[in-house]
Amino acid sequence: MKFNIAVIPGDGVGPEVVEQAKKALDAVAEAYNHIFIYKEAQLGANAIDATGGPLPKETIEICKSADAILFGAVGDPKYDNDPSAKIRPEQGLLNLRRELDLYCNVRPVKAYDNLISNSPLKREVIKNSDFVIYRELTGGIYFGEKTLSEDKQTAHDVSSYTVKEISRVTHLAFQAAQKRKKKLTLVDKANVLETSRLWRKTVSEIAKEYKDVELEYLFVDNAAMKMILNPTHFDVILTENLFGDMISDVASSLCGSIGLLASSSIGAENGLFEPIHGSYSQAKGKDIANPLASILSAAMLLQYLGLHEEADAIERAVDKSLALGITTQDIKRKMQKSTTTSKVGDFVADYITNQD
Amino acid sequence: MKFNIAVIPGDGVGPEVVEQAKKALDAVAEAYNHIFIYKEAQLGANAIDATGGPLPKETIEICKSADAILFGAVGDPKYDNDPSAKIRPEQGLLNLRRELDLYCNVRPVKAYDNLISNSPLKREVIKNSDFVIYRELTGGIYFGEKTLSEDKQTAHDVSSYTVKEISRVTHLAFQAAQKRKKKLTLVDKANVLETSRLWRKTVSEIAKEYKDVELEYLFVDNAAMKMILNPTHFDVILTENLFGDMISDVASSLCGSIGLLASSSIGAENGLFEPIHGSYSQAKGKDIANPLASILSAAMLLQYLGLHEEADAIERAVDKSLALGITTQDIKRKMQKSTTTSKVGDFVADYITNQD
Ligand SMILES: [Mg+2]
Ligand SMILES: [Mg+2]
Numbered sequence: 001m002k003f004n005i006a007v008i009p010g011d012g013v014g015p016e017v018v019e020q021a022k023k024a025l026d027a028v029a030e031a032y033n034h035i036f037i038y039k040e041a042q043l044g045a046n047a048i049d050a051t052g053g054p055l056p057k058e059t060i061e062i063c064k065s066a067d068a069i070l071f072g073a074v075g076d077p078k079y080d081n082d083p084s085a086k087i088r089p090e091q092g093l094l095n096l097r098r099e100l101d102l103y104c105n106v107r108p109v110k111a112y113d114n115l116i117s118n119s120p121l122k123r124e125v126i127k128n129s130d131f132v133i134y135r136e137l138t139g140g141i142y143f144g145e146k147t148l149s150e151d152k153q154t155a156h157d158v159s160s161y162t163v164k165e166i167s168r169v170t171h172l173a174f175q176a177a178q179k180r181k182k183k184l185t186l187v188d189k190a191n192v193l194e195t196s197r198l199w200r201k202t203v204s205e206i207a208k209e210y211k212d213v214e215l216e217y218l219f220v221d222n223a224a225m226k227m228i229l230n231p232t233h234f235d236v237i238l239t240e241n242l243f244g245d246m247i248s249d250v251a252s253s254l255c256g257s258i259g260l261l262a263s264s265s266i267g268a269e270n271g272l273f274e275p276i277h278g279s280y281s282q283a284k285g286k287d288i289a290n291p292l293a294s295i296l297s298a299a300m301l302l303q304y305l306g307l308h309e310e311a312d313a314i315e316r317a318v319d320k321s322l323a324l325g326i327t328t329q330d331i332k333r334k335m336q337k338s339t340t341t342s343k344v345g346d347f348v349a350d351y352i353t354n355q356d
Numbered sequence: 357m358k359f360n361i362a363v364i365p366g367d368g369v370g371p372e373v374v375e376q377a378k379k380a381l382d383a384v385a386e387a388y389n390h391i392f393i394y395k396e397a398q399l400g401a402n403a404i405d406a407t408g409g410p411l412p413k414e415t416i417e418i419c420k421s422a423d424a425i426l427f428g429a430v431g432d433p434k435y436d437n438d439p440s441a442k443i444r445p446e447q448g449l450l451n452l453r454r455e456l457d458l459y460c461n462v463r464p465v466k467a468y469d470n471l472i473s474n475s476p477l478k479r480e481v482i483k484n485s486d487f488v489i490y491r492e493l494t495g496g497i498y499f500g501e502k503t504l505s506e507d508k509q510t511a512h513d514v515s516s517y518t519v520k521e522i523s524r525v526t527h528l529a530f531q532a533a534q535k536r537k538k539k540l541t542l543v544d545k546a547n548v549l550e551t552s553r554l555w556r557k558t559v560s561e562i563a564k565e566y567k568d569v570e571l572e573y574l575f576v577d578n579a580a581m582k583m584i585l586n587p588t589h590f591d592v593i594l595t596e597n598l599f600g601d602m603i604s605d606v607a608s609s610l611c612g613s614i615g616l617l618a619s620s621s622i623g624a625e626n627g628l629f630e631p632i633h634g635s636y637s638q639a640k641g642k643d644i645a646n647p648l649a650s651i652l653s654a655a656m657l658l659q660y661l662g663l664h665e666e667a668d669a670i671e672r673a674v675d676k677s678l679a680l681g682i683t684t685q686d687i688k689r690k691m692q693k694s695t696t697t698s699k700v701g702d703f704v705a706d707y708i709t710n711q712d
Contacts, residue, residue, distance in 0.1 A: 121478070122475075122476060141497070141515065141548075142549075146549070146550035148550055148554065154517070154518045155517055155550040155553065157514075157516075157549045159513045159514075160511065162509055163508075164509070194504055194513050195513050198508075198511035220602060221602045221605035224606050225605045228584065242545075246576060248577070249580055252581070253585050254584065
C-alpha cells in the first residue's frame with residue numbers, strides 16, 4: 001500500500017532521531033511491499049529562523065494532506081533563555097495540534113525487562129507493567145477562561161468539558177482496551193468536581209457499547225498512588241487534560257526508560273507521532289541521542305495506519321537491540337559499551353529487513 | 357505549662373489509636389512537668405448516631421476553646437455503602453475545618469531506615485528522604501463555583517485564589533523551611549494557569565522576607581516525576597489545594613509506611629492533628645491498628661504548641677520501637693513477631709518516661 005507521511009524533524013536532536021525512524025519505516029516498506037512518500041516540513045525554532053513564525057502555513061497544508069505525521073522535537077535554548085521572546089518554538093506544536101484538532105494524547109508505558117535496573121522502583125514492583133494512557137488534549141482548565149482581577153488580587157481559571165469532548169476520546173480508549181487486556185480505568189475527581197461527574201456519567205453510558213471491557217473508576221490521587229505501588233494493575237487509563245498531564249509524567253518516571261517512550265496525538269482526520277523526550281539541544285548533532293523513542297513512535301504510526309504486523313516488526317527489532325545491548329549511552333547497562341544514534345538505527349532497520 | 361487539648365477519637369480505629377497518642381502525651385506531661393487537660397468531643401458516624409448530625413455544636417465549641425485538637429479518624433462503611441445517605445460522617449471533618457478556618461495542611465514524609473524494605477522504591481532512591489508538604493486547604497477548584505448546563509451537556513468548575521489566601525500559607529511554609537534545610541519548592545503550573553501565575557508572583561514577593569531560604573519553582577507534573585526519581589531533592593514543598601491533594605498521595609506511597617504518616621491542618625487560631633490513614637473499620641476494636649501515625653500526630657501537636665524538646669522525645673521513642681521491631685502487623689519485618697496497638701502505645705510511653 002501507499003501512504004503519505006508528513007515528516008517534521010523539528011529542533012535539537014529531532015532531525016537525527018527522526019532519521020533513524022525513517023530507516024525503520026524504509027525497512028518495513030521493503031519487507032512488506034509498501035510505499036511511504038515522505039514530505040518534510042518545518043516547525044519550531046528552525047521554522048522561526050527560516051520564516052519568522054514557528055508554524056508555516058505550508059506545514060499545516062502538508063500535515064492536512066498526509067495520512068500521518070512523524071514528529072521529532074521542538075525547542076531551542078536561545079528562546080528559553082529570553083523571557084522577552086514573544087514567539088516561542090513550542091507554540092508551533094500547540095498550534096498544529098489545534099489546527100488539526102488532535103484531541104487525544106496516547107502514551108504507552110511498558111517496563112522492558114532489559115531496562116528494569118534503571119527504574120527507581122524495585123524489580124518486583126515494576127516488572128511486567130504495560131499500560132497506556134488516553135488523555136483528552138483540547139479541553140479542561142488549560143483552555144478555559146483565565147482572568148486576573150483589576151486590582152490584581154484574585155485570579156481565576158475555568159475548567160469546562162462537554163459530553164461531545166468526553167465522548168470522542170472515550171470511544172478511542174474503549175476501542176484500545178478491546179485490543180488489549182479489556183480493562184479501562186477512568187481517572188477523575190468525581191467526589192469534588194462537576195466536570196469529573198460529567199466524565200463519569202458520560203463514560204458509564206458509553207461503557208454499555210463495550211460490554212466486553214471492564215470499567216473501573218479511580219480518583220486521581222488514588223490512581224497516582226496505585227501507579228507507584230502496583231503499576232501492573234493498569235491496562236488502559238482514560239482521563240482529562242490536567243490529570244493526564246500529571247499522571248503521564250508519573251507513569252513515565254517509573255520504567256527507567258524515558259528515552260524509549262513514544263506518544264501520539266490523534267484527531268478525527270490525522271495522527272501525529274513523536275518521542276516524549278524534548279529537543280535535548282546539548283546533544284544536537286553529536287550522534288548520541290537515543291533514537292528508540294522515535295523509532296517506537298514510527299511503530300505507533302504504523303498501528304494507526306492499520307499495519308499491525310509491520311508495527312510488531314519494529315517493536316521486535318527494538319526488543320532485540322535492548323536484549324543485545326546495542327543502545328545509546330543513556331540506557332547502557334554495566335559492563336556494556338554504548339553505541340551511536342545512527343548505529344542503533346542501522347541495527348533496527350537491518351533486523352527488520354533480515355529477520356525471518 | 358498547662359494546655360487544653362480537644363480530643364476527637366472519631367470512628368473505626370480512631371479511638372484505639374488516639375488512646376495510644378494520649379499515653380505518649382501523658383508520659384510527656386509527667387517527664388516535662390506539663391498539664392494536659394483533655395476534653396473529649398464527638399464527630400463523624402458516632403456523632404450521627406448520638407445526635408443526628410456529624411458535627412455537634414458542642415464539638416465546635418470544645419475545639420474553639422482548646423489550644424490544639426487531637427483527631428482520630430472519620431468514616432463508617434454503613435454510610436459508604438448507602439448512596440442515598442444525605443448525611444455523611446466525612447462532612448463532619450470538612451465542616452470543622454471550615455468552622456475553624458484551617459487553611460493549611462501539613463504532611464511530613466520521612467523514609468525510616470527500618471521501613472525502607474516496605475517501600476516500592478529502591479533503597480538507594482528513597483534512603484534519607486525527609487520533606488514536608490504545605491498544601492493550601494480552603495481555596496482552589498474544590499471550593500469554586502460548579503455548574504452543569506440545563507441541557508446537561510456542559511460542566512464547569514472554577515478555580516480561584518486571592519493574594520491573601522496564598523500569602524498566609526506561604527508564610528507558614530517559609531517559616532517551616534527556616535527551621536529545616538532552608539529550601540522551599542513552589543509547585544504550580546504557571547505556564548498555563550492564571551492562578552498559578554498569581555501564586556508565583558505572590559510567593560516570589562514574600563520570599564524577600566525570607567532571604568535565608570532558597571526558593572525553587574517546579575511545574576506539578578515535573579515535581580511528581582522528581583519526587584519518584586529523586587525524593588531527597590525536596591525539603592519544604594508549597595502548593596495549592598488540588599495539586600497538594602495529588603502530590604501528597606504520591607509522596608505517601610513512597611516510604612512504605614502509610615501507617616506512620618501524620619498530618620495537621622492549621623489555622624490562625626487552631627491546629628488539628630491526625631494520622632493520614634482512615635477509619636479502617638475492619639480492624640475496629642481488634643487492637644491491631646498501627647498507632648504510630650496517631651502518636652506522631654501528637655508529636656506534631658507538641659511542635660505546634662512550641663514544645664520542641666517534648667516532640668523530639670516522642671519521635672525518638674517511635675524510632676526506638678521501629679529499631680526494636682515493636683510494631684503492629686502492617687510494618688512487621690521478616691522473622692519478627694508483631695505486637696498489638698496498645699502494647700506499641702505502652703512501649704512508646706514507657707520509653708518517654710524512662711529514657712535518660
Ligand atoms: Mg506533563
Ligand atoms: Mg489526596
